[in-house]
Amino acid sequence: MxxxxxxxxxxxxxxxxxxxxxxxxxxxxKYGADVRLTGMLYAAMLRSPHAHARIKRIDTSKAAAVPGVRAVVTSADLPEQGDRIVELGEGAANMPHLSSNILARDKVLYRGHAVAAVAADNIHIAEEAVKLIQVEYEILPPEMDVVKAMRSGASILHDDLRTEFASPSSGDSGPTNVAKQYLFEKGDVAAGFSRSEVVVEREFDTATVHQGYIEPHNATALWNPDGKITVWMSTQGAFSARQQTAEVLRVPVSSVKVVPMEIGGGFGGKIPIYLPPVAAVLSRKSGRPVKLVMQRADVFEATGPTPGSHIRLKMGVSKDGKIQAAEAWMAFEAGAYPGSPVGMACMCVFACYDIPNGRIEGYDVCVNRPRTFAYRAPGSTHVAFAIESVIDEICQKIGIDPAEFRLKNGAREGTRRVDGPTFPRVGMVETVEAIKNSAHYRTPLTGKNRGRGIASGFWFNVxxxxxxxxxxxxxxxxxxxxxxxxxxxxxxxxxxxxxxxxxxxxxxxxxxxxxxxxxxxxxxxxxxxxxxxxxxxxxxxxxxxxxxxxxxxxxxxxxxxxxxxxxxxxxxxxxxxxxxxxxxxxxxxxxxxxxxxxxxxSAAQQGGAFGTHCVDLEVDPDTGKVQILRYTIAQDAGTAIHPSYVEGQMQGGVVQGIGWALNEEYFYDEQGSMRNATFLDYRMPTTYDVPMIDTIIVEVPDPAHPYGVRGVGEVPICPPPAAIANAIRAAVGVRMRELPMSPPRLLAEILKAQTK
Amino acid sequence: MPRVFIPTNLRSLTQGLDQLEVGGSSVRAVIDQLESAHPGIREKLCDAQGNLRPGVSAVVNGSVAALGALQRVAPDAEIHFLPTIGGG
Missing domain, CATH: 3.30.365.10 (Aldehyde oxidase/xanthine dehydrogenase, molybdopterin binding domain)
Incomplete structure (x- = not known):
């Protein structure tokens, strides 16, 4: 509706x-995997079996000698990058990092890190030949946990990494895995907490989660003798892919043409590139077009998921339910190279509310996992899980309806965010009102082990x-x-x-x-x-x-x-x-x-998007399994151009949020190997797991667009984990503070509560 | 004059001040003025060419400045320096 x-x-x-x-x-x-060109070769990649190791020697001679093999490449075939950072439109790329993520240079930094590639007459020859490449590694201890990686004495991924943007007086503390520090303050936090009559402080953990797009990464490249390179690929941005490819290969951007094929899902994961430069140098060496398509395990192990995180959040309110102060500390996994969305998480964490006194501190931390990249509203889902859970606990303590609390404290036009700017006309409060007035919220939920939760979320939109x-x-x-x-x-x-x-x-x-x-x-x-x-x-x-x-x-x-x-x-x-x-x-x-x-x-900027969700669920107390019974999402779309597509984005975001909440996570062993790199073992929601998602399109037009459009694709993924956690608490009295809230994790908490 | 909100991490360079009124008709000019009064702040915000450093955005009156350091600012503008936003 x-x-x-x-x-x-x-x-x-x-x-x-x-x-x-x-x-x-x-x-x-036509998708990338459908590309067929005359004389086309097929390529396979050699990937690191280790999470952290120094590359001492690579011998490709046996692979190159296999009949049918036309080219073999390693990082030696990619130009040196020097100390360069390149603007890519949406963000910048550290070129040494981008290049060595595509083909590892002196170190491998995660299992699955690409080391070499072979192009051959068919994929079978390529896959057999790649196994003949001999790599001598010096194995190093991996750092897999974001908090442990911050400690002194941690295994260091990059010897030259120093914490950036820490306060100028902090000085050089030596090699570290902490790439960047963020800090935001508003008002007098200590005074705000001293005025508070109820204070809740909790810690939260979220797991590494993949976007789970069905179509694997692919690229077919032809490097013509005239120096022109054409790439056919699945990408979220042909121009960004063109520039990344040109910069990695150090050729003029005008000599690269990217042909974007249809895209079978991206959700942020198909902004970075992995394959085009490899396919291109294989093409240059062989004189033939070369096609590279990832396997599913490659997608999980070697492309950018959204990071795991550790968050500590404290909020103080007066008895009438007015927020007085809030404080957040968070550390996000960057993966192998700096660049987690922790900065955006810092700016999102308190965005739904009018916080008079606030402090936010965030850290971008390298660990031996694949370099993380964007996933729908990067960073916002993590922090929504934390703040919306704390707010639910506060509502319970002071006995206020959670929708009323959000109406009382919700961000409005003119609200100054803790990170500084004030909001233009936004629809946060309207989404809460839409949920409060919905048939869903007004219908009592009955039944044993059943609970209802609500949560809100914010995303900037660019x-x-x-x-x-x-x-x-x-x-x-x-x-x-x-x-x-x-x-x-x-x-x-x-x-x-x-x-x-x-x-x-x-x-x-x-x-x-x-x-x-x-x-x-x-x-x-x-x-x-x-x-x-x-x-x-x-x-x-x-x-x-x-x-x-x-x-x-x-x-x-x-x-x-x-x-x-x-x-x-x-x-x-x-x-x-x-x-x-x-x-x-x-x-x-x-x-x-x-x-x-x-x-x-080029100049228009969006005013931001908000959503509020309501979920009913039932917990099986014997297994810890959660069944979603009913789900309603209200979201400000500004003006819905094509309501079906707006509803589709809202529903899709919710389903991914449900997966993030209940099941999805990377399982690593102690050596840093992912143990569930298939869709059989990486549990995403199916039609059996989710009911029809009811949608309420709220329309508060964005004055920055001639028809009032607000982007709708990202914010629907933010509230589900918190809404579900709040509903679980209502259902069985257990407060979950770690994602995913999978059956074994929830069952353990239920049993723990029963023995108290 | 434009009002500049000093990033928390840089307030040690402005003797703890969190806001300053600074002359200038562009983001770059405002940063130059800040540098004159509080040496060391420009290198935290800009690269050697005077462009905003990668990962830093100027936000003028609540909107990300599409032109970065070249963005014109009105005398009553409110300027923040924030992490760059990138979506999925």
């Missing part, structure tokens, strides 16, 4: 069939840069070329905004996702930005088309263009003249040829 702000539009708010629907349901859509080109066809349709790879139905949500602006049907727009040589620079599909920012670019392109069509109509009417204007799908002129879009399109050749509108978006 929707609170229904978007009814004033003709196209926006409707639910047209997605433009790529037929290709997707018939299996004709703006960044987008480009589109729209061409009017003489049959009255528009060809729309965009640079945003389509993960969640954005071809359609962008086309709908163009259609709305031009006053034509969404079906009369033909959207295409283009390669990096065929459209203007566009940042990644991530940060919940595409329907917002690429939508703005489409609106700008439509306005340019409007302007040109007005000129064409004025030419036909022999009048001053200033006497005409574009209204409601056509041009109106003097004396009641009017010509519709289709009729005018038919006359393009007579009036001067093509009408093309270009649109860009």
């Amino acid at each position: 929707s609170t229904g702000q978007s009814r004033k539009y003709k196209v926006i708010g409707t639910r047209p069939v997605r433009h790529d629907g037929v290709d997707k349901v018939t299996g004709r859509a 703006g960044l840069k987008s480009s589109v080109t729209a061409t009017v066809n003489n049959d009255g349709t528009v060809s729309l070329v965009e640079g945003s790879t389509d993960i969640g139905g954005t071809r359609t949500s962008i086309a709908m905004q163009l259609a709305e602006t031009l006053g034509i049907a969404a079906e009369d727009v033909n959207p295409t996702v283009a390669d990096t040589d065929s459209v203007g620079y566009t940042d990644i599909t991530g940060g919940s930005r595409v329907t917002f920012a690429t939508g703005i670019a489409a609106v700008e392109a439509a306005k340019e088309i409007q302007r040109q069509l007005v000129e064409r109509a004025a030419l036909l009417w022999d009048c001053d263009p200033k006497a005409a204007c574009y209204v409601d799908g056509g041009v109106q002129g003097p004396d009641g003249k009017r010509i519709g879009f289709k009729e005018l399109a038919e006359k393009l050749h007579l009036t001067g040829g093509a009408v093309i509108g270009n649109g860009t978006s």
Whole structure:
């Protein structure tokens, strides 16, 4: 259901069939694994069996001698990077780290770290040959735990790493695994706590969790003798992948073309690159196109999951339920190289609330796990688990309804965050009201071992840069070329905004996702930005088309263009003249040829997204298994362009959040080997685990977008672990503070509680 | 004059002050003024070319400055320096 702000539009708010629907349901859509090129070779990677080791020697001679092997590469085939940091649009890349994550140089830093690759006539030869590569390792002790890795005496991953951005007076403390410190303060925290009548302080742990996209990473590369490199791949950002590839190979960015294939899920995990430079240097060596596709175990062991974390959170409130002070300390696993989302976690932890006095301290810590990367609202789910659990405990202590507490303390326009800025118009409170007024919340939950929990969450949403080109066809349709790879139905949500602006049907727009040589620079599909920012670019392109069509109509009417204007799908002129879009399109050749509108978006920034969730569940006290009975999500979508896709994002985020809450985790042994690197052992939710997720689309338009869009893709993953933990407490009286709340972990807590 | 919120980690460079009013019509100019009064702060915020360091964003009136150090700022602007935000 929707609170229904978007009814004033003709196209926006409707639910047209997605433009790529037929290709997707018939299996004709082309994914990276479908790429076949004449003379193409197949490649396999050699990966480290150790979590932490020094590479003393690599001998590839036996592999190279295998009949059918056309090329073998190691890190020696990649250029030295020097001490370089490169801006990639959304964030920056430390080039020595990026390059050595693609092919290890002097050390391997996690099991699965790529060491070498072989290209051969077929995948079987490549896989056999790669086993013949001999690597001599000096095995080092691995650091797998984020808190232990911070201690003095810990095994050091990078001898040259020093803690960055610690206070200037802290000095050089020597080699460390702590890459970065974050600190934010607002008000007088000590005074705030002294005023508090109820104070709760708790510690939380969350496990390493993978995005779990179904399509593995892939790349096919052709390095032509003229120096031009073409890469076909699954990516969330063709331009980012182009730049990363060019920078790793140290070639001009213009010599690399990335062709984005359809993408079978990403959720943040397909922003970084792993394969294109390897496929490219294999292609350069062999003179043939080379295809690399990861196996599932490679995806788990060697691509970026979201980090595990340790969080300590303290909150003080007055008896009337008003927050007086809050404090958070957190350490996030960066994985093998610095770069966890702990900075964003620090900025999210208290964002849902008006906190008068606050302090937040965060640490980015290297451990011998794969380099972590973004996963839907990076860092926010971890901290939502902590703060929303503490708030639930406070509500229980002071006897206040948890929705009322959130209404009393919820962030509003003008609320100053602990990290500094104030919120523009946001919809946090509206999402709480939507849950409070929902049939779900108003229906009593009955039954033994059943409980209800609610929780809220926040994500920033980003703006960044987008480009589109729209061409009017003489049959009255528009060809729309965009640079945003389509993960969640954005071809359609962008086309709908163009259609709305031009006053034509969404079906009369033909959207295409283009390669990096065929459209203007566009940042990644991530940060919940595409329907917002690429939508703005489409609106700008439509306005340019409007302007040109007005000129064409004025030419036909022999009048001053200033006497005409574009209204409601056509041009109106003097004396009641009017010509519709289709009729005018038919006359393009007579009036001067093509009408093309270009649109860009670069400056607009989103106002942030909030969601509040309510869950009912039942705990089996004999096994610790949790069954989700009912789930409702209320989320501020600003304006829902295509409500079905908004609902899909909300439901998808919730399902992933349920998996994170109840089952998903990396199991490592003492040597740092992942023991559950398959979908059989890495337990993600199935249809048996989740009920239909009910959705309430709240529409508080974002003033930064012409139609009020807010990104919707990320914030729905934030509240589920906390909402479920709160419901478990209500069901069986056990407060879970470690994720996942899997049956053995929950059963142990239930048994512990029973023996007290 | 624009009001600059000093990151907590850098307040030892501003004698503990958490906010300062600083002249300047761009983020870069504001940082230059800060540096004049509180030496050492620029290298924490900017690289050798005067661009914001990787991982640092300027937030002007609540919005991330798309132009970074080149972003123009109004006399009544509120400026924060925060970690860069990247989504999934």
